Amino acid sequence: MYTDYHIHTEFSDDSLERMETHIERAMELGMDELCFTDHVDYGIKPDWDEWDKPFEIHEGKYHILNVNYPEYFAKLLRMRRIYQGKMVIKAGLEFGVQSHTIPQYKKLIKQYGSQLDFVLLSIHEVDDTEFWTGDFQKGRTQEEYNMRYYEEMLAVVEKFHDYSVLAHVDLISRYDKAGLYPFEKIKPILTKIFQTAIADGKGIELNTSSTHYKLKDTTPSRDILRLYHDLGGRIITIGSDAHNVKRLAEYVPESMQVLRELGFTEFCTFEKMEPIFHKL
Template sequence: MSNQILWDCHMHSSFSADSDTPMEDMIQDAIRRGLHGVCFTEHLDPDYPPTPDNETFELDLSAYQENLFMLRDKYQSKLDVRFGIELGLQPHLEHSFKELLESVPFDFVIGSSHVVHGQDPYYREFFKGRKESECYMEYFESILENLAVFSEMDVYGHIDYVVRYGPNQNREYSYGRYQDILDEILRTIISKGCGIELNTGGFHYGLGEPNPCRAVIRRYRQLGGEIITIGADAHGPDKIAYAFDKAADILADCGFTYYTVFKDRKPEFIKL
């Protein structure tokens, strides 16, 4: 296969609450895999609800920035290392996020929906006693609520994240079933000058599809969407660039001839 993706633009290290892998280990593995560049996108999820395992998504931003810049310099001849963040969007956080982005020199910003009206679908409680389709609709509606007040991110992350954790995952989910609201999300993202990501995490969750699924990516392109970044959502070295061969095929199949990376918040388009 000739198409190749050599940048992983969604990854986490021990600066994220849900990873215990040192950043340098992630960098060294990316070099071993022959990547040209990576972008760390550590989690920042303020006002994250209490969880059964007492997880909190706070970020020591100054330590993260200092460590990344040090390693970026150390490995600059072998790998392009960029400074990103994954913001856990909730409507009431818009002002604090806008202030953050004005003061910190990120290369790349992902805005993601993890918390929906006080609950993260990662935990079973979100689905308890409700139809799966109702839960999925609530998740998609929350994306529109976020976009109504905040669109300063570069891309919206894993748009159908909720499907990873549904009781039936994607056995009853399809673009067609949720077409109206997914189209509204895609049109809103495009109108606000944002992009989306192809997140291969769906493959390592056993969905057989990325997040969002192939049909949503195709629809994004049909609607005029141009900005699309690629990330494996790796929290450890074993998932870096996971299923990137499949991602390249999907991009080409959906009408893309390139993928996108960001530097200093500006998109760069790389030929497949």
């Protein structure tokens, strides 16, 4: 099974790539299945229908908005009809959840959950401040911003259950200019996070973008992947986090080998929010 379960398209605020371009490339690569996972980040972005201008995407210019849900799900249905028998296409979203935005995601699931196969749960912001800009880290020590990040993740997984897997668990490390924060210091809180997620029937992803970002380890790190495995975690997906077609399925075969080396024997795809296990 050759899949990619973390892909962004023209419906994400940070991508201009069209669904059909990804699908055509996936067919060239001999892939079996794709899951599109466009961005929803309540707290820092308005919804598509809260903007006072038409939702337009064109070369080099796009509005910072959440997914236009009606158009997104309508296009997914069109793609499934056009590529029926050629490519399996799953409907996903990537939720950038914060503890104070949980009610908005619950409302979204109530409205559109029946159309979803898969949901990535990401911690993209804390207290409506971004990591990539450095605003979240500003005024905090390395210990303070790392621990606050994982504390928020724990608070979210304890209260929010409408997701499939935790995406790029150690995302904060990508933007940590102070260097790698020691695994042993975050291991206790990660243990609580994983125990909560596993008991809730949820999983994690191996995000293959670490090479693209020139990180020294996988995302999440091998230590984190090993901890999840040792705690009994079985549900794991593999996704490139591609925002353009050049990165589609990037390093997926290599990442499957990493999982084998760590003792995993299966990975997952999803249908209607239920995991389907495949041999690695």
